Amino acid sequence: MKKLLAAAAIVALTGTAANAQQIRLGTEGAYAPWNFMNDAGEVDGFEIELGNTICERAGLDCVWVTNEWDSIIPNLMAGNYDAIMAGMSITEERMQSIDFSEDYYPPDPSVFLMAADASFDFDNLSGVRIGVQTSTIQAGYAEENFADGNTILSYETADQAVADLSAGNIDMVMLDPPYLQPIADGSGGALKIDGPAIPIGGGVGIGLRKADDDLETTFNATLDELKADGTLDALISKWFDTGPFYSEM
Amino acid sequence: MPDWLNALLGPGFADALAYITNGKHFAWYGAFRFTILAGIFGAALALVFGLMGAAAKNARFWPLRQLGNLYTSIVRGVPDVLFFLFFPLAFEQAVEAFLARSRCTAEAIAANPGVWPPCPDANWILGTWEYLALACVSLGIIYGAFAASVIHGAMRAVPQGQLEAARAFGMSRRQVMWRIHVRQMWIYALPGLSNVWLILVKATSLLSLLQIADIVMWADRLGTPNFLTQVGFLHGDWRWRYYFVLFVFYILVTFASERGFRALTRWAGRGMLSADR
Numbered sequence: 001m002k003k004l005l006a007a008a009a010i011v012a013l014t015g016t017a018a019n020a021q022q023i024r025l026g027t028e029g030a031y032a033p034w035n036f037m038n039d040a041g042e043v044d045g046f047e048i049e050l051g052n053t054i055c056e057r058a059g060l061d062c063v064w065v066t067n068e069w070d071s072i073i074p075n076l077m078a079g080n081y082d083a084i085m086a087g088m089s090i091t092e093e094r095m096q097s098i099d100f101s102e103d104y105y106p107p108d109p110s111v112f113l114m115a116a117d118a119s120f121d122f123d124n125l126s127g128v129r130i131g132v133q134t135s136t137i138q139a140g141y142a143e144e145n146f147a148d149g150n151t152i153l154s155y156e157t158a159d160q161a162v163a164d165l166s167a168g169n170i171d172m173v174m175l176d177p178p179y180l181q182p183i184a185d186g187s188g189g190a191l192k193i194d195g196p197a198i199p200i201g202g203g204v205g206i207g208l209r210k211a212d213d214d215l216e217t218t219f220n221a222t223l224d225e226l227k228a229d230g231t232l233d234a235l236i237s238k239w240f241d242t243g244p245f246y247s248e249m
Numbered sequence: 250m251p252d253w254l255n256a257l258l259g260p261g262f263a264d265a266l267a268y269i270t271n272g273k274h275f276a277w278y279g280a281f282r283f284t285i286l287a288g289i290f291g292a293a294l295a296l297v298f299g300l301m302g303a304a305a306k307n308a309r310f311w312p313l314r315q316l317g318n319l320y321t322s323i324v325r326g327v328p329d330v331l332f333f334l335f336f337p338l339a340f341e342q343a344v345e346a347f348l349a350r351s352r353c354t355a356e357a358i359a360a361n362p363g364v365w366p367p368c369p370d371a372n373w374i375l376g377t378w379e380y381l382a383l384a385c386v387s388l389g390i391i392y393g394a395f396a397a398s399v400i401h402g403a404m405r406a407v408p409q410g411q412l413e414a415a416r417a418f419g420m421s422r423r424q425v426m427w428r429i430h431v432r433q434m435w436i437y438a439l440p441g442l443s444n445v446w447l448i449l450v451k452a453t454s455l456l457s458l459l460q461i462a463d464i465v466m467w468a469d470r471l472g473t474p475n476f477l478t479q480v481g482f483l484h485g486d487w488r489w490r491y492y493f494v495l496f497v498f499y500i501l502v503t504f505a506s507e508r509g510f511r512a513l514t515r516w517a518g519r520g521m522l523s524a525d526r
Contacts, residue, residue, distance in 0.1 A: 032475075039482075041271075157469075182477050187476060213361060
């Protein structure tokens with residue numbers, strides 16, 4: 001048994017030594033256009049391009065790791081990767097367990113996606129089936145405000161929530177507009193975005209372990225640079241067409 | 250593709266062919282190797298654990314016998330999904346705890362209290378292959394417990410007269426064990442083992458629980474509706490199509506296994522008197 005552990009130790013030692021300077025970036029790979037799997041089977045999207053740009057500017061050697069959304073914060077803390085770029089909004093609740101860089105996508109109010117012929121009275125919503133993705137800011141908001149008299153269904157991925165909406169199993173999906181808008185546009189008139197836009201979340205930032213102050217400083221400095229020279233706005237306009245831009249703030 | 254073939258099959262066929270041969274689909278096809286490897290090595294380990302477990306249950310030394318019984322009853326009682334999640338995590342943290350003893354200084358541990366691993370140097374990063382190895386061991390431990398019960402039962406099913414006759418011929422204990430007991434045990438164990446194998450094959454669909462991008466995870470990714478041209482081909486909810494391919498795969502594995510076990514039974518029963526051959 002001792003020998004086995006020693007062997008495992010050597011494997012782990014060489015493993016970490018080789019990757020000493022490598023930064024592992026964690027993402028979900030199922031939240032287009034933020035992060036998704038492209039036709040080549042590789043991670044792609046706004047955050048992938050932004051992350052690669054940041055690493056290039058900061059002279060870091062970065063690799064991408066995919067992890068399910070559900071366990072993305074616990075696995076950051078367990079050290080499976082060093083940073084999260086997965087469309088994660090900066091919230092007080094998350095700040096209790098992890099740190100965030102400054103935002104790389106400005107605060108954007110959450111919206112509702114529903115069938116084109118549906119209409120709801122959002123002031124007294126009742127008997128409605130609302131789909132959200134587990135552990136998102138929208139899930140928290142829906143539980144707090146709509147739980148009374150409505151059914152809230154949590155899905156592991158946002159795609160599954162939308163698939164269930166298309167199948168008619170739920171009445172609406174509440175998520176970020178950059179994710180829902182292209183779906184409404186691409187649905188051929190079957191789905192629409194309607195109802196109030198709800199301002200929650202403090203923009204999207206890079207999630208980091210609390211102890212990694214150096215990495216946070218590096219990311220923030222590079223993000224400042226990318227915001228100032230317009231690179232970040234160019235990426236936002238490339239991947240989201242419209243969007244809140246940093247130059248307009 | 251030549252023009253005449255294109256004309257014959259229509260443009261839709263070429264598009265469909267291009268779609269199912271893109272990199273994303275190849276990643277899916279490639280993921281079948283994880284499932285197959287997990288099945289083969291999981292089963293091999295299950296047989297080893299099963300033989301050891303059965304030997305322990307048959308042992309004359311009381312504590313060893315209790316150990317064998319404890320292994321089969323505990324592991325068979327715990328839901329396999331739970332054990333599948335528990336074992337790799339426990340093993341990883343045990344290794345990290347061991348590493349922390351030599352690598353973490355007191356200051357490093359004090360710097361980030363309440364986090365695991367105690368210090369970054371003790372972190373053991375697991376990739377797909379490490380997780381796959383842990384998955385195989387988990388499958389081996391779980392289904393080894395079932396195999397141990399099957400083999401234990403089969404050992405007892407060997408007619409006492411055969412063993413007595415062997416002893417009467419002057420065979421030593423070891424000779425009776427290997428030439429008669431284990432040799433004849435297989436014919437009784439194979440039906441049960443084939444059952445264990447098929448349940449193990451079904452459990453290989455749990456690999457995605459360990460962050461392995463296996464066939465189930467890819468089927469999910471490929472089948473979810475896509476509304477974005479940036480992502481690729483636009484389609485609705487196609488998950489059932491991909492799940493259907495998985496059904497067919499698992500059913501084919503089942504058919505192949507049944508044939509394989511029939512051949513094994515013929516082999517194990519050679520030279521033995523039996524009504525059903």
